[in-house]
Amino acid sequence: MKKEILNKIQKVVGKSNIILQEDDMHNYLTEWRGVYSGKAAAVIKPKSTNEVSRVLKIAYEYNIPIITQGGNTGLVGGQIPFDKNHLLLSLEKLNKVREVNNIDRSITAEAGIKLSELQNICMKNNLFFPLSLASEGSCTIGGNIATNAGGVGVLYYGNTRELVLGLEVVLPDGKIINNLQALVKDNTGYSIKNLFIGSEGTLGVITAATVKAFPQPKEKYTAFLKINSPNKSIKALRIIQESISTPLTAFELMNNRSIQFVIRHIPKTFAPFSKFKWMVLVEFSSLESSDLEKERIEKTLNGLIDLGLVEDAVLSNSKSQSKNMWKLRESISEAQKKEGGSIKNDISVPIKFINKFIHDATSISKKNIPDSRCVIFGHIGDGNIHFNISQPPKAEKQEFLKKENHLRKKIVELTMSLDGSFSAEHGIGLARKGDLKKYKKDKLILMKGIKESIDKKNIMNPGKIFDY
Amino acid sequence: MKVLVPIKRVVDYNVKIRVKSDNSGVELSNIKMSMNPFDEIAVEEAIRLKEAGTVSEIIVISIGPQQAQETIRTALAMGADRGILIKTDELVEPLNVAKLIKGVSEEENPEIIILGKQAIDDDSNQTGQMLAALLGWSQGTFASELKFSDGKINVIREIDGGLQTIDIKLPSIITTDLRLNEPRYASLPNIMKAKKKPIDEKSPEDYNIQISPMLEILKVSEPAQREAGIKVETVEELVDKLKNEAGVI
Numbered sequence: 001m002k003k004e005i006l007n008k009i010q011k012v013v014g015k016s017n018i019i020l021q022e023d024d025m026h027n028y029l030t031e032w033r034g035v036y037s038g039k040a041a042a043v044i045k046p047k048s049t050n051e052v053s054r055v056l057k058i059a060y061e062y063n064i065p066i067i068t069q070g071g072n073t074g075l076v077g078g079q080i081p082f083d084k085n086h087l088l089l090s091l092e093k094l095n096k097v098r099e100v101n102n103i104d105r106s107i108t109a110e111a112g113i114k115l116s117e118l119q120n121i122c123m124k125n126n127l128f129f130p131l132s133l134a135s136e137g138s139c140t141i142g143g144n145i146a147t148n149a150g151g152v153g154v155l156y157y158g159n160t161r162e163l164v165l166g167l168e169v170v171l172p173d174g175k176i177i178n179n180l181q182a183l184v185k186d187n188t189g190y191s192i193k194n195l196f197i198g199s200e201g202t203l204g205v206i207t208a209a210t211v212k213a214f215p216q217p218k219e220k221y222t223a224f225l226k227i228n229s230p231n232k233s234i235k236a237l238r239i240i241q242e243s244i245s246t247p248l249t250a251f252e253l254m255n256n257r258s259i260q261f262v263i264r265h266i267p268k269t270f271a272p273f274s275k276f277k278w279m280v281l282v283e284f285s286s287l288e289s290s291d292l293e294k295e296r297i298e299k300t301l302n303g304l305i306d307l308g309l310v311e312d313a314v315l316s317n318s319k320s321q322s323k324n325m326w327k328l329r330e331s332i333s334e335a336q337k338k339e340g341g342s343i344k345n346d347i348s349v350p351i352k353f354i355n356k357f358i359h360d361a362t363s364i365s366k367k368n369i370p371d372s373r374c375v376i377f378g379h380i381g382d383g384n385i386h387f388n389i390s391q392p393p394k395a396e397k398q399e400f401l402k403k404e405n406h407l408r409k410k411i412v413e414l415t416m417s418l419d420g421s422f423s424a425e426h427g428i429g430l431a432r433k434g435d436l437k438k439y440k441k442d443k444l445i446l447m448k449g450i451k452e453s454i455d456k457k458n459i460m461n462p463g464k465i466f467d468y
Numbered sequence: 469m470k471v472l473v474p475i476k477r478v479v480d481y482n483v484k485i486r487v488k489s490d491n492s493g494v495e496l497s498n499i500k501m502s503m504n505p506f507d508e509i510a511v512e513e514a515i516r517l518k519e520a521g522t523v524s525e526i527i528v529i530s531i532g533p534q535q536a537q538e539t540i541r542t543a544l545a546m547g548a549d550r551g552i553l554i555k556t557d558e559l560v561e562p563l564n565v566a567k568l569i570k571g572v573s574e575e576e577n578p579e580i581i582i583l584g585k586q587a588i589d590d591d592s593n594q595t596g597q598m599l600a601a602l603l604g605w606s607q608g609t610f611a612s613e614l615k616f617s618d619g620k621i622n623v624i625r626e627i628d629g630g631l632q633t634i635d636i637k638l639p640s641i642i643t644t645d646l647r648l649n650e651p652r653y654a655s656l657p658n659i660m661k662a663k664k665k666p667i668d669e670k671s672p673e674d675y676n677i678q679i680s681p682m683l684e685i686l687k688v689s690e691p692a693q694r695e696a697g698i699k700v701e702t703v704e705e706l707v708d709k710l711k712n713e714a715g716v717i
């Protein structure tokens with residue numbers, strides 16, 4: 001890239017906010033699993049919306065592609081540039097809170113703020129921000145919005161899309177569009193904000209957002225249910241929702257294998273049951289703390305045992321125990337990484353097909369790789385299953401991964417035959433482009449039209465979602 | 469052999485506590501309360517002893533307000549057999565607690581009393597030791613492992629910078645340290661059963677004890693706030709700040 005361009009950009013952000021040495025870019029160009037590893041002309045770290053706008057103006061003038069990055073936790077390669085002539089725009093320094101608004105119950109923050117920090121600031125102000133994912137210590141609210149992240153609170157609070165009230169974005173030519181008002185109702189034409197939610201950096205840069213906050217729950221009731229089949233867990237879910245008015249804020253299914261891996265690799269974890277096939281982590285969040293409520297929950301869960309839907313159950317009696325329960329759920333990805341190669345599928349199907357999906361996908365895995373180990377977990381109340389296949393214990397990782405394309409293809413075929421989605425939470429990025437082309441042709445054409453009208457020069461994250 | 473396990477209802481370990489604005493104590497209204505974590509370990513150890521056949525009955529005692537009954541129910545749900553609530557709304561101090569436990573002990577005749585090494589609300593770390601003195605029993609404090617052999621307990625103790633192994637003769641006082649065990653979750657069927665287990669309600673007067681505090685709390689204050697760190701961009705800046713702002717070089 002021409003020195004002159006980089007100099008101009010350096011003038012905008014300052015010398016200490018631009019990385020030109022390849023060695024120093026490593027943390028931005030690879031992601032935690034080491035699946036993708038990229039190239040870039042520079043990493044640029046603007047500190048304000050104005051700086052983002054000025055950088056984009058320069059890039060627009062010289063036709064230079066911009067790859068926006070938040071916390072670099074994306075799982076489909078969307079945040080990584082792959083070209084020596086592209087610029088990586090890291091928003092890690094665009095991270096201030098602009099307003100905590102207790103009256104509208106909203107918070108306005110810049111895109112690069114870490115999700116966990118946003119949660120903490122809400123807590124300090126007696127508010128609650130319900131978006132919660134295992135990557136919350138690193139991912140950013142901008143990245144969450146750009147990927148419409150899901151996570152464990154979706155069952156009750158919805159996806160990121162449901163939590164965003166307004167956005168500030170910078171368009172490819174540097175123009176700033178400010179739409180940050182905390183309005184619940186705003187029917188003034190197309191919803192531009194919704195276009196940017198889930199856009200994965202292909203339309204512009206999200207620089208700030210106003211998001212919804214909620215009253216802080218006072219009491220949480222956390223439990224593990226031991227269950228024989230996914231089908232029974234769905235029946236249990238419906239009974240719980242029909243009989244308890246306390247918000248059910250988590251219902252996370254896990255198979256035995258996922259918990260086995262956690263206990264093997266993560267210190268200070270232990271299984272709540274000596275033998276089990278499936279387990280569900282259940283959590284209720286309440287604004288009050290009453291014996292009556294507790295008793296109702298205990299009674300209902302116990303009723304599930306009497307009905308034969310649940311084999312056994314344990315209830316936490318302190319915050320520490322709740323934390324330990326969550327630790328089991330949240331350590332699954334990390335533990336699975338230590339078991340060698342894995343083939344990941346983040347799919348969703350209508351809830352009525354979950355049992356069939358799990359059954360058939362397990363058969364597909366066993367048929368193709370007899371000793372493969374299925375790690376199955378997810379937000380079952382949303383119909384969202386992470387169906388991850390770990391390599392056989394003694395297999396060669398590379399040899400195993402050779403089967404990835406074939407196996408993924410089969411599992412996506414199964415998903416689509418059940419009216420499902422081949423990417424429930426993690427987006428398209430690079431990894432799911434092929435599936436999008438294959439299964440969503442008409443939608444892709446419509447999306448392409450929108451992309452071309454906003455990003456005429458195709459410089460916002462080119463090659464992601466769409467072919468270059 | 470009977471075992472007695474005193475348990476205390478305290479502010480949950482994971483709650484960020486706030487000091488009252490008049491510095492008279494910590495804010496307790498609308499705050500999550502749980503069993504003192506060290507007591508939870510004591511209950512777990514008693515249950516393991518029962519499962520191993522060493523112990524025949526587990527009696528938990530709590531001294532505190534009516535709500536301490538919830539804490540007793542939790543212990544019963546984990547596997548204790550019955551409970552005794554000695555009701556008082558006064559602030560309880562180690563010596564009074566030790567005297568009351570002694571009172572219960574004289575009625576129940578246990579051979580071991582397992583306590584937490586301290587309660588996380590006042591961190592006194594005195595009750596077990598005082599009780600051993602009042603009863604004239606042997607004591608194994610800060611236990612991280614217990615082995616029973618006829619009439620004796622082999623106790624591994626956590627001491628500063630290492631471990632100490634001692635043999636003590638029954639009857640004994642044990643106080644628990646963190647590494648002794650990992651307390652179990654209460655299972656739902658056991659929670660339901662625990663609702664039917666008996667809890668006796670008593671008052672300090674039943675044991676001829678007056679709960680009058682001997683300590684007067686003058687002031688409770690938050691620890692000094694640590695100032696947030698800063699990031700410097702260059703070595704020169706670091707040296708400059710150390711010299712001119714921190715004044716350390």
Ligand SMILES: Cc1cc2nc3c(=O)[nH]c(=O)nc-3n(C[C@H](O)[C@H](O)[C@H](O)COP(=O)(O)OP(=O)(O)OC[C@H]3O[C@@H](n4cnc5c(N)ncnc54)[C@H](O)[C@@H]3O)c2cc1C
Pocket residue numbers: 032067068069070071072073074075077078079091111112132133134135138139140141142143144145146147148149150151152200201202204205206207333425426429461464
């Ligand atoms: C352990 C682990 C657990 C996870 N669990 C979940 C889960 O439960 N649910 C879920 O949905 N996801 C999950 N993820 C995926 C990931 O954390 C989310 O996609 C997250 O929202 C990405 O945020 P980020 O800041 O890291 O974005 P990045 O990875 O930096 O970027 C992701 C995409 O968004 C774009 N982007 C980022 N910031 C902006 C911006 N300000 N403006 C425009 N575009 C931008 C990038 O170009 C890229 O395409 C998990 C990831 C890990 C590692």
